[in-house]
Amino acid sequence: MKTQTISWRVDEYPVDALIQEGPATFRVSGRAYSDQRIFELEQERIFQKTWNFVAHESEVAKPGDFKTAHIGTQPVIVTRGQDMALSVLLNRCVHRGAVVCRERSGNTRAFVCPYHAWTYATDGRLTGITGRDDPNGYGPDFVQPQGMQRVARVENYRGFIFACMDPGVVxxxxxxxxxxxxxxxxxxxxxxxxxxxxxxxxxxxxxxxxxxxxxxxxxxxxxxxxxxxxxxxxxxxxxxxxxxxxxxxxxxxxxxxxxxxxxxxxxxxxxxxxxxxxxxxxxxxxxxxxxxxxxxxxxxxxxxxxxxxxxxxxxxxxxxxxxxxxxxxxxxxxxxxxxxxxxxxxxxxxxxxxxxxxxxxxxxxxxxxxxxxxxxxxxxxxxxxxxxxxxxxxxxxxxxxxxxxxxxxxxxxxxxxxxxxxxxxxxxxxxxxxxxxxxxxx
Known part of the structure; x- marks a missing residue:
């Protein structure tokens, strides 16, 4: 059965009014679970600002290992580089925005976009553009992107790997x-x-x-x-x-x-x-x-x-x-x-x-x-x-x-x-x- 999504304007109904708290009172409005704008704000203010669990180290134990995950609604790739360094990359081609990696997990030497075959190293560096120097390709003034966006913070706590998009997170x-x-x-x-x-x-x-x-x-x-x-x-x-x-x-x-x-x-x-x-x-x-x-x-x-x-x-x-x-x-x-x-x-x-x-x-x-x-x-x-x-x-x-x-x-x-x-x-x-x-x- 489909459920109803209730919409209301956040600027007309302060978010803190969704919680009633007193010495013996703690109540939460149902709107906090059902409103589309609240959901969108959660992606910006919670999932992008806090530590999200993305992998366990046993999933990316060897060079070239990877797994796909999410930070809120945003798709990411957790990778182990050839130098054993961990990276978490936004799973999006810098060319036309396609998801680059579609597998849940595996081992690879490179990620290749399924749309135009732009190629990335396991640390996200852009290493290949198909037809880069063709007459119909890219001119001498083309500014080549460095690669897929890296998530700002990645830390490993006793094998549990977390990532956060905010570099200033605790x-x-x-x-x-x-x-x-x-x-x-x-x-x-x-x-x-x-x-x-x-x-x-x-x-x-x-x-x-x-x-x-x-x-x-x-x-x-x-x-x-x-x-x-x-x-x-x-x-x-x-x-x-x-x-x-x-x-x-x-x-x-x-x-x-x-x-x-x-x-x-x-x-x-x-x-x-x-x-x-x-x-x-x-x-x-x-x-x-x-x-x-x-x-x-x-x-x-x-x-x-x-x-x-x-x-x-x-x-x-x-x-x-x-x-x-x-x-x-x-x-x-x-x-x-x-x-x-x-x-x-x-x-x-x-x-x-x-x-x-x-x-x-x-x-x-x-x-x-x-x-x-x-x-x-x-x-x-x-x-x-x-x-x-x-x-x-x-x-x-x-x-x-x-x-x-x-x-x-x-x-x-x-x-x-x-x-x-x-x-x-x-x-x-x-x-x-x-x-x-x-x-x-x-």
Whole structure:
């Protein structure tokens, strides 16, 4: 079903009026999800001004490796040069504007435009113009472009590659500092050698809803028992026997609800949201078939920290990147009511094939194209977008857990597991960027 796009003039309705915030109030107008002009402003003021995840280093490990990605609506190519340097290029020929690279990933010595065969090196330099010196070609006064536009900033944090079009953006390490960096570290620490690798081709899908629904949902601790009720019933009946591999622990709905009430959420001033829980049935891990693996990690990090490393952690790295269980997730805004989501399962380096296979089976069971979880979420996102057409009462309520929040010394806010602390952090950052025309700054 197609959803309605509501239009209004931004100069007549200030963007900051889309959020109502008070001591016990936090509400967001549905227009923030549905308006075309707001969507266009997000591309300018959010996606071009903040760090966007574009690749994992395992995807571009060798000279000549490349993958295509997006920064908001803008297509880019992530490349590894012959000197092993990383570049992120706007995927647009400087001649007539065609997309130069049409493959999702691969290895090449050069990029050749499909329109007139202008050729570029893997670092974006223009190295060949067909018919350059022909009588009908280009004259002596022709000013030859240098090559494809390079994205201003590219940084690699522990294998996670981010890019930003604004050269003045805050350093990536500072952008991720706090709960986001801790979550990334804990995901890597599940590997005895501190590394992951992406495996196989990603799962790519679209839904008829705004990109912010996915950003909010990946760290939403409130919806699981209700949106995924059919899966809860399946888990209660079959448990690990269908390949859960301990990811969604709980012998029954009551126990699952109790386990999901453990842990906390963290909201960052840069808009990141973290939802983390310690491992369920932790002591049993040292008696099971992978006890050697857990003992190895325990010796390295200690029992207290391992309980969190082996637990369940999810993150929304503002604005386009998520991690949950053994997957990376990237969402791409296509329009106010259309979003593409790419899911990358990953394997841990230094663990047994059996362990990685178990994690992959669990991923397929809940998150894969035929799994139980993704279809539930996509349906809800579409229902959310459809509901926005009812505008007489236009405010979405994001006030859960406000009374139990705790400000931390590092500027983050901590909430209880199903609190909407993470959502409020997202929207505060959204508001700051959209109203100040600024960037992610100190």
């Amino acid at each position: 350093p990536l390490e500072q952008y991720l500092a706090g709960g986001a960096a801790q979550l990334l570290e804990r995901k890597l620490q599940q590997s005895p050698v501190g590394k992951i690798r992406l495996t196989g081709r990603p799962f790519v899908g679209t839904y008829e809803g705004n990109w912010k629904f996915q950003a909010e949902n990946i760290v939403d601790g409130y919806h699981f028992m209700y949106t995924h009720k059919a899966f809860v019933n399946l888990q209660q009946k079959y448990g690990d026997s269908t390949g859960d591999f301990g990811v969604h622990k709980g012998d029954n709905a009551a126990k699952m609800r109790l386990l999901r009430a453990r842990g906390n959420v963290l909201g960052s001033r840069f808009g990141h949201g973290i939802n983390q829980k310690p491992a369920a049935e932790f002591e049993q891990l040292f008696e099971g078939p992978h006890s050697e693996y857990y003992n190895q990690l325990s010796e390295k990090y200690g029992r207290d920290e391992l309980e969190w490393i082996a637990g369940v952690g999810a993150a929304c790295i503002f604005p386009n990147f998520g991690l949950i269980h053994n997957q990376l997730r990237v969402w791409r805004p296509i329009g106010p009511a259309m979003t593409e989501v790419t899911v990358y399962p990953y394997a841990l380096e230094g663990v047994s094939d059996e362990y990685n296979a178990g994690m992959l089976r669990s991923h397929e069971r809940f998150y894969g194209p035929a799994g139980y979880g993704a279809v539930d979420d996509i349906e809800v996102f579409a229902l959310n977008q459809q509901g926005l057409s009812a505008t007489q009462n236009d405010w979405l309520i994001l006030e859960r857990g406000m009374h139990n929040e705790k400000p931390l010394e590092n500027g983050e806010i901590e909430g209880l597991p199903s609190s909407e602390t993470v959502h409020r952090a997202f929207w505060r950052s959204w508001r700051d960027l959209m109203t100040a025309q600024g960037r992610a700054v100190q």
